Amino acid sequence: MVRTTRAFVAGAMVLVALALPGVASRAATVKVADPTSVVMIVNRDSNEIAFMDIKTKKIVGKTFLGNNVNPHMVMMSPDGRYVVTGGTRANKAYIIDARTLELVKVIPVDIAPEHLAFSPDGRWYYQGNPEGDSISVIDMVSLTKIKTIPGLVEPLNVVFVPDGSKAYVGNYGAHWVGVIDVRRHELLKKIQIAEVPGVAKLDPAKYLGEIKGINIPQITNDGRFLYAADTDLGVVGKIDPREDKVVKVIRVGKAPWRIYMSHDGNYAITPNNGDQTISIIDLRTDKVAATLEAGENMTGVNFAAGKAFVISSTSGFVYTYDMKTLRPAGRIKVGSNIQLETATTDAADEKLYLADSTENAVVIIDAKTYAIEKVMNVGLFPWGTHIMDSKDNYCH
Amino acid sequence: MPRMANMPGMGERTTQTNAEGGFSFDQVAPGQYVLQVDFTGFERSSQEITVAGQPVTVTVTLQPLEIVGVQPAPGAPGAAADNEALLGRIKALEQRINELEANTVLSEPETRVKRIEVYTDPNGNQYDQPTPGAKKTTTYQRERVYRRQVLSEKLEQALADAEAKKIAVGVSAASVTHYASQTSGSSHDADGHFYQLSSADLLFSAGLAQYTSFFADLVGLSGAPPDAEISGLTLLNSYTARLVRQNEVNVREAWMRTELFSQRLAISAGRLDLTNYFDRNGFANDETSQFISDALVTNPALGLTTNGSGVAGVFDPKNGFAFKAGFQQSNTDATNLSESLYTLVESDYVARPKGLSEGSYRVWFRNDNSKGSNRNGVGISADQKLNPFLGLFGRWGTSEAEVKRDNFYSLGFQVQNGVVFNPLDYWGVGYAQTDLGAGAHEKMVEGYYNFHISEKLRLSFHLQHQFEAPSGSGSTGFLLPVVRVQARF
Numbered sequence: 001m002v003r004t005t006r007a008f009v010a011g012a013m014v015l016v017a018l019a020l021p022g023v024a025s026r027a028a029t030v031k032v033a034d035p036t037s038v039v040m041i042v043n044r045d046s047n048e049i050a051f052m053d054i055k056t057k058k059i060v061g062k063t064f065l066g067n068n069v070n071p072h073m074v075m076m077s078p079d080g081r082y083v084v085t086g087g088t089r090a091n092k093a094y095i096i097d098a099r100t101l102e103l104v105k106v107i108p109v110d111i112a113p114e115h116l117a118f119s120p121d122g123r124w125y126y127q128g129n130p131e132g133d134s135i136s137v138i139d140m141v142s143l144t145k146i147k148t149i150p151g152l153v154e155p156l157n158v159v160f161v162p163d164g165s166k167a168y169v170g171n172y173g174a175h176w177v178g179v180i181d182v183r184r185h186e187l188l189k190k191i192q193i194a195e196v197p198g199v200a201k202l203d204p205a206k207y208l209g210e211i212k213g214i215n216i217p218q219i220t221n222d223g224r225f226l227y228a229a230d231t232d233l234g235v236v237g238k239i240d241p242r243e244d245k246v247v248k249v250i251r252v253g254k255a256p257w258r259i260y261m262s263h264d265g266n267y268a269i270t271p272n273n274g275d276q277t278i279s280i281i282d283l284r285t286d287k288v289a290a291t292l293e294a295g296e297n298m299t300g301v302n303f304a305a306g307k308a309f310v311i312s313s314t315s316g317f318v319y320t321y322d323m324k325t326l327r328p329a330g331r332i333k334v335g336s337n338i339q340l341e342t343a344t345t346d347a348a349d350e351k352l353y354l355a356d357s358t359e360n361a362v363v364i365i366d367a368k369t370y371a372i373e374k375v376m377n378v379g380l381f382p383w384g385t386h387i388m389d390s391k392d393n394y395c396h
Numbered sequence: 397m398p399r400m401a402n403m404p405g406m407g408e409r410t411t412q413t414n415a416e417g418g419f420s421f422d423q424v425a426p427g428q429y430v431l432q433v434d435f436t437g438f439e440r441s442s443q444e445i446t447v448a449g450q451p452v453t454v455t456v457t458l459q460p461l462e463i464v465g466v467q468p469a470p471g472a473p474g475a476a477a478d479n480e481a482l483l484g485r486i487k488a489l490e491q492r493i494n495e496l497e498a499n500t501v502l503s504e505p506e507t508r509v510k511r512i513e514v515y516t517d518p519n520g521n522q523y524d525q526p527t528p529g530a531k532k533t534t535t536y537q538r539e540r541v542y543r544r545q546v547l548s549e550k551l552e553q554a555l556a557d558a559e560a561k562k563i564a565v566g567v568s569a570a571s572v573t574h575y576a577s578q579t580s581g582s583s584h585d586a587d588g589h590f591y592q593l594s595s596a597d598l599l600f601s602a603g604l605a606q607y608t609s610f611f612a613d614l615v616g617l618s619g620a621p622p623d624a625e626i627s628g629l630t631l632l633n634s635y636t637a638r639l640v641r642q643n644e645v646n647v648r649e650a651w652m653r654t655e656l657f658s659q660r661l662a663i664s665a666g667r668l669d670l671t672n673y674f675d676r677n678g679f680a681n682d683e684t685s686q687f688i689s690d691a692l693v694t695n696p697a698l699g700l701t702t703n704g705s706g707v708a709g710v711f712d713p714k715n716g717f718a719f720k721a722g723f724q725q726s727n728t729d730a731t732n733l734s735e736s737l738y739t740l741v742e743s744d745y746v747a748r749p750k751g752l753s754e755g756s757y758r759v760w761f762r763n764d765n766s767k768g769s770n771r772n773g774v775g776i777s778a779d780q781k782l783n784p785f786l787g788l789f790g791r792w793g794t795s796e797a798e799v800k801r802d803n804f805y806s807l808g809f810q811v812q813n814g815v816v817f818n819p820l821d822y823w824g825v826g827y828a829q830t831d832l833g834a835g836a837h838e839k840m841v842e843g844y845y846n847f848h849i850s851e852k853l854r855l856s857f858h859l860q861h862q863f864e865a866p867s868g869s870g871s872t873g874f875l876l877p878v879v880r881v882q883a884r885f
Binding site for chain 2: 029030033044045046047067068070089090097099100104105141142143144197198199202203205206233234235250251287288289290291292293317319325326327328329330331333336337358380381
């Protein structure tokens with residue numbers, strides 16, 4: 001028996017809903033008891049977040065967001081209480097109760113919200129709005145948008161430093177990284193990671209036609225530095241966040257998509273879609289240790305079982321590399337005439353959960369044996385996956 | 397991290413608080429529950445409760461809902477009531493907008509054709525799930541989705557779809573200008589002469605079927621290369637190898653390619669340039685962007701002087717090892733393949749020696765029966781990056797000849813990143829030596845700098861020095877400054 005509660009708002013009439021067994025089920029039913037036990041799947045065309053139990057590989061619930069919402073990236077709050085996503089074509093952020101999978105809040109943000117991040121303490125949810133050139137700041141205590149940070153240029157990804165005092169924003173429409181003062185939620189600085197070469201003015205078709213700048217400034221595992229790849233310039237800039245200055249520029253292959261940190265903290269990888277290679281950067285020397293052949297249209301890199309797994313979106317392959325020898329380690333064929341998106345790695349670094357959008361499937365890859373298993377009908381056009389506490393949670 | 401057992405089949409109960417804000421639920425079975433509290437003007441409170449047969453007391457605190465841009469006048473009479481009414485109104489409007497947006501299709505639903513697996517019985521009845529008497533078959537079906545696309549996305553997709561169905565056409569054009577200055581030997585007519593050779597390749601490619609494609613390269617050349625006047629064991633201008641007849645368009649390559657065994661094995665058949673598959677040295681293999689001397693583009697011991705009809709197979713499991721085998725007609729005047737058969741096999745390995753970057757190492761073996769007997773050759777080729785700036789390359793080869801064996805080697809380096817004018821420029825220096833069994837020798841040294849002007853345009857400056865020592869006569873030396881303009885689009 002539950003006895004009473006105490007007062008919460010003096011003089012107020014309050015509706016209390018208590019989920020109980022044996023009564024007609026509705027949203028408040030607990031569907032996910034352990035937030036680390038599920039893979040979250042963003043289904044872009046069925047406009048929902050699906051939750052797949054890692055052990056049983058069954059979909060335990062789905063949260064429908066609304067027609068034409070087109071969610072882009074999903075993430076669990078650090079306390080495991082909420083799941084959030086940005087609805088790109090609805091211009092809204094969606095907050096889902098992680099246990100009941102009930103949609104508890106819809107918050108209008110700026111134009112075309114895509115990628116997002118939480119502050120380390122879980123208080124702030126930064127939602128990037130690439131077509132609004134802004135970041136929406138959402139308070140996870142009150143579940144309200146408290147501010148919009150303007151002045152960015154197609155902000156794609158946000159990364160917080162470990163103490164939560166600053167956040168760094170990759171601007172895909174420019175060649176600089178934005179530094180956000182998290183206490184005031186204001187753009188503090190712009191850090192240009194490399195100069196545009198003088199010869200660029202002879203190539204207006206490339207430099208004036210379309211800009212492909214910085215996707216994400218990725219922080220090292222020890223939190224001491226950030227590395228940001230610039231696609232047009234073909235370089236990676238190393239930023240010291242203590243002084244907010246570039247301390248090293250490393251040339252990599254053509255058109256690096258972004259940079260991914262290995263779990264042991266020794267290496268970083270850029271998939272270079274311009275020349276279909278990957279550059280492996282030794283973070284101890286800040287030099288390219290190896291440039292190896294890869295596939296077309298690479299969308300992500302995961303690390304597991306001592307290897308790197310590079311997703312080649314349109315070829316249907318995942319290319320693998322031995323991170324000890326820094327040599328190719330084969331490739332995994334996922335299918336033909338399919339499109340692969342991004343993957344997350346489980347917390348044990350044993351399996352990858354790869355979104356296979358055109359097959360409406362999630363592909364589970366065993367990192368040791370390369371065996372694959374497809375979980376079909378997870379929703380329409382799965383665009384990305386996420387596991388709480390995974391080291392490979394990213395989007396594209 | 398709060399955790400509780402999953403309890404499928406749970407329902408909900410609701411109640412309202414009393415005037416003091418208290419409430420209670422009776423007859424609650426032991427278990428784990430979610431308690432939610434709502435009130436107009438406040439954020440929802442949601443928390444877990446564990447019931448274990450004993451009364452549970454819970455205290456709930458609601459946070460006021462903050463609406464950006466709405467600030468009630470402090471201390472104003474009736475401000476709280478006004479604010480409450482305003483918040484209620486805003487919430488109602490938000491709800492209406494959300495419903496409107498959710499239910500209004502602003503763009504047509506997108507459709508996509510998917511390959512699906514279904515189950516069909518002998519009567520032709522189709523089932524989505526396995527059904528007794530029905531067998532699994534594959535079919536295609538349209539799928540309707542609710543993806544809202546902006547106009548630019550629709551246009552991009554339509555253009556990409558149209559592009560994928562077209563035959564891709566590319567152009568590779570180059571103009572190479574030499575100046576010859578004799579440095580040693582008896583007087584030669586070529587001393588002080590300028591030479592220019594222009595080349596244009598039209599490249600066509602198209603997809604024919606799953607993992608099967610067609611490629612053709614039509615080339616036309618015009619002008620006079622130095623090789624017409626300065627005879628050597630190898631070509632000063634590697635483009636000269638493409639020259640069949642001036643001012644005519646010739647088929648350089650035309651082949652079909654298919655990929656088998658999960659795309660591990662690629663087989664190309666047709667008129668081929670086998671050097672596109674074999675001995676692909678990373679720093680000395682491309683006359684369009686690296687060295688211009690043929691001795692620093694390929695290995696003369698390969699003994700392959702012309703393209704011809706043939707087959708090339710490349711087995712590459714993408715694990716650092718690759719195996720290649722091919723054959724082609726080696727004499728275009730031959731009336732059959734059996735008497736002009738050139739065969740080649742190669743094994744490749746990607747290594748990463750301790751402390752160095754990656755390198756590629758190859759060993760090959762070839763046989764040619766076009767001279768009336770089998771003549772073999774063997775060679776190695778390597779390119780090794782020492783660091784992100786400097787890479788070394790080397791080749792060695794030996795082949796059977798009419799008199800003794802012909803021997804060849806080359807070596808050199810390429811520099812990029814940091815020691816260049818522009819970020820994507822690179823430069824290199826190479827040396828090649830050819831020693832024929834019949835006694836003739838050639839030494840070639842070349843340095844070049846390649847300017848990356850734009851994605852489509854490159855300009856390079858070269859300096860060649862050739863020493864030619866024909867069998868039984870004195871040596872001749874030439875210094876040749878070269879300018880190459882190369883466009884590709």
